[in-house]
Amino acid sequence: MSKVTLDGNPIELSGHFPAPGEYAPPFTLTNSALEEVKLESWAGKRKILNIIPSIDTSVCATSTRKFNEQASNLGNTVVLVVSADLPFAASRYCGAEGLKNVVTLSTFRNYGVQEDYGVAIQEGPLAGLCSRAVVVLDENNRVLHSQLVPEIKDEPDYDAALEVL
Template identity: 45%
Template sequence: MPVTFKNNPVKISGKELNIGDFAPEVALVGKDLSVSKIGGAKGVYQIINVVPSLDTGVCATQTRKFNQKAASLSNAQVYVVSMDLPFAQGRFCATEGIENLSVWSDFRNKDFGQNYGVLLADGPLEGLLSRAVFVIDPDGKIVYKEICAEITNEPDYEAPIQAIK
């Protein structure tokens, strides 16, 4: 799928995942430096909200909107994944009042980016993650996927929620 940043083509690398594929389980670092795994079968739905950096306006808006939507979900865990350092993620959550979802960093090994096919391989944001949303069902299958064609655009907010209803 072609992806652009400010209308300029960029390449994304890693294994492309599609609806129906098993979502790989990957270890990520939390804002308190704990390590946890997301993906795979968890017995609940998982909404994985992927952003290049919480330090940008679009990423911050996307995270705030998913935080609001997560408050009404009783059958899902909602995550934000970026390459931001855990300290910056913690500061962002404290400043913005983000309490209904958890933030995770892929900065150590880029395993999430590689295993979910969203690692930016070139362009000004090379090494960060492309903007995307994945929904994983309780059995670990991907039931929704959106990789934003233009990184500076927000994703669809309603479709991921509808995928778990």
């Protein structure tokens, strides 16, 4: 179990957060067309998992926009935005913002993914959502970089995530 903070108050997470060198756990998530998709859907591609509490918060929206912008410059790389948001909410946001270089995915049918990636918020006002994290995977789903953002309201370290690619 890991701990992060929300406004400086400790928040307990459950599960194991993947470390560099480990292989990412497989997952099944729901896309904007309400289809179940698996990690292997992007086999052979490098993946940036931008894990966020909710697209409806300013920091989550900012990280999604920044990774969308950076993804256009990266070859053979996909940005997967993972949250507990309903698929239509995340898709609506990306459509309204003109974000075309990210894929939004929801944990709403597969909550276990939050535990598998060690980002399941167990207590406080955000219980049931994902904590903020970035996990970068190579073409074989080996973790190249992982950051569990210590303060949920802070942005991730974009440069560190992109440097490994």
